[in-house]
Amino acid sequence: TLGEDNAFSYGLNAGYNGGTGSASSVGANASYVSSVATVSGSASVSGDYRQVGVGVSGGVVAYSGGVVFTPSMGDTIAIVEAKDAAGARVANGNGLRVDRWGRAVVSNLTPFARNQVDIDPKGLPLNVELKSTSQHVAPTAGAVVRVKYETENKGRAALIRARTADGKPLPFGAEVLDSEGQIVGTVAQAGRIVVHGLRAETGALKVSLGNKPEDACTLNYALPPTVKGSASAFTTVEGECVR
Numbered sequence: 282t283l284g285e286d287n288a289f290s291y292g293l294n295a296g297y298n299g300g301t302g303s304a305s306s307v308g309a310n311a312s313y314v315s316s317v318a319t320v321s322g323s324a325s326v327s328g329d330y331r332q333v334g335v336g337v338s339g340g341v342v343a344y345s346g347g348v349v350f351t352p353s354m355g356d357t358i359a360i361v362e363a364k365d366a367a368g369a370r371v372a373n374g375n376g377l378r379v380d381r382w383g384r385a386v387v388s389n390l391t392p393f394a395r396n397q398v399d400i401d402p403k404g405l406p407l408n409v410e411l412k413s414t415s416q417h418v419a420p421t422a423g424a425v426v427r428v429k430y431e432t433e434n435k436g437r438a439a440l441i442r443a444r445t446a447d448g449k450p451l452p453f454g455a456e457v458l459d460s461e462g463q464i465v466g467t468v469a470q471a472g473r474i475v476v477h478g479l480r481a482e483t484g485a486l487k488v489s490l491g492n493k494p495e496d497a498c499t500l501n502y503a504l505p506p507t508v509k510g511s512a513s514a515f516t517t518v519e520g521e522c523v524r
Contacts, residue, residue, distance in 0.1 A: 288313055288314045288315070288375050288376030289311070289312070289313050289314075290311065290312050291309070291310065291311040291312075292309065292310045292311075293308070293309050294306075294307070294308045294309075295307045295308070305327070305328075306325060306326065306327035306328075307325065307326050307327075308323065308324065308325035308326070309323065309324055309325075310322065310323035310324075311323075313376070314352045314353075314374070314375045314376035314377075315352060315376055316350075316352065316376060316377055316378040316379075316380055316385065317339060317350035317351070317352060317380070318337055318338065318339035318350065318352050319337070319338045319339060319352045319353060320335075320336070320337050321335070321336045321337075321338075322334065322335045322336070338352075338353070339351060339352050339353065339354075340352075340353065340354030340386070340388070342354075342358065342360060342386050342425070344360060344425065344427075346360070346362065346384070346427075347382060347384065349380070349384045349385070349386050350380070350386075351377075351385075351386035351388055352374070352376060352377065353374070353388045353389075354386075354388050355388035355389055355390065356392075356422065356423050357390040357391070357392045357420050357421075357422060357423060357424055357425075358386055358387060358388045358390060358424075358425055358426075359386070359387040359390055359396070359398055359418055359420070359425075359426045359427070359428045360384060360385075360386055360387075360425065360426070360427050360428065361379065361384060361385040361386070361387060361398060361400070361428050361430065362383060362384055362427060362428070362429045362430065363379050363383050363384075363385075363400060363411065363429075363430040363432055364383045364432050365383060365406065365409045365432050365434050366379045366383055366400070366405055366406075366409055366411065366430065366432050367379055367380060367381045367382075367383060367406065368404040368405060368406065369400050369401060369402060369403075369404050369405045369411070370400070370401040370403060370404050371385045371387060371398070371399070371400055371401075372399035372400070372401055373387045373389060373398055373399065374387065374388070374389065378404065379400070383432075387428075390418070390420055390426075392420055392421055392422035392423070392424070393419070393420075393421065393422065394419060395417050395418075395419050396417065396418050396419065396420070397415060397416075397417055398415070398416050398417070398418060398428050399414060399415045400414050400415075400430060401414070402414060407438065408434060408435045408436055408437055408438065409432055409433070409434055409435065410432065410433045410435060411430055411431075411432055412430070412431035412432065412433065413430060413431070414430075416428050416430070434480070435477075435478060436477065436478035436479050436480040437478075437479045437480075437504060437516060438475070438476065438477045438478075438479070438516070439475075439476050439479055439502065439504060439516045439517070439518055440473060440474070440475055440476075440516070440517045440518075441473070441474040441476060441500065441502060441517075441518055441519070441520045442471075442472065442473055442517070442518070442519050442520065443468070443472045443473070443474050443488070443500055443519075443520045443521070443522050444472050444520075444521060444522070445498065445521070445522055445523075446498075446521060446522070446523050446524070450471055450472030451468045451472045451474070451488055451490075451498075451522060452468060452490060453468055453469065453470060454467055454468060455467065455468040455488050455489055455490060456488070456489045457474055457476060457486050457487070457488050457489075457500070458486065458487045458488075458489065459478070459484075459486060459487075460484065460485065465477060465478055465479070465486070468488065474488075474500075474520075479502075479504065482503065482504045482505075482506065483501075483502065483503045483504070484501075484502060485499050485500065485501050485502070486499070486500045486501075486502065487499060487500070488500055488522050497524070498522035498523055498524045499522065499523055499524070500520050500521070500522040501520065501521070502518055502520050503518065504516050504518060505518075
């Protein structure tokens with residue numbers, strides 16, 4: 282197996298049959314397990330005979346929370362639900378990750394036993410945090426159980442290239458506050474501001490320019506829509522701070 286999730290596997294074979302009508306053969310096969318299906322292929326050559334095959338397998342689970350695709354199916358399964366955790370790896374299967382809607386199917390549970398369902402936070406969007414990464418279930422035979430993981434969206438991070446109304450850069454080291462008066466960043470060189478914890482795509486920030494409340498300017502921002510499953514560290518936008 283190969284790949285970060287051991288999702289890719291391959292095999293090679295060769296043979297020789299001596300004696301009358303002797304012949305040799307060569308073959309290869311490979312498979313890839315994604316979060317929604319298993320894709321496989323094979324090819325073989327023996328004398329004048331050639332064979333090529335391709336296959337796709339998987340399953341679909343429909344339940345009250347929606348429809349989930351899975352690379353494999355079993356009799357006893359768990360539906361993992363982790364809001365905003367798209368891309369997180371589910372350790373119970375090769376290539377298995379939480380989909381863009383925050384769901385995954387674990388299809389290899391053992392009935393009437395204690396099963397551990399784990400989520401690896403590696404691959405999570407940078408603004409999402411899992412409250413826990415492991416849970417246990419003990420399903421009956423043929424059961425479909427829901428395993429819900431609580432997540433917290435920490436808000437988005439942005440790099441704002443800010444300037445004053447007359448085009449000058451904001452003063453280095455100035456504090457940047459949100460609508461609740463909490464410090465969310467500071468002005469760096471050339472008026473660049475790294476801001477964390479933005480929970481709205483549009484809003485206004487205050488940049489402190491002095492010791493008095495009136496010594497501040499308002500920096501309006503507009504972030505592009507969030508891309509599902511994105512783990513990008515920062516969104517870069519332009520902004521003007523007006524008084």
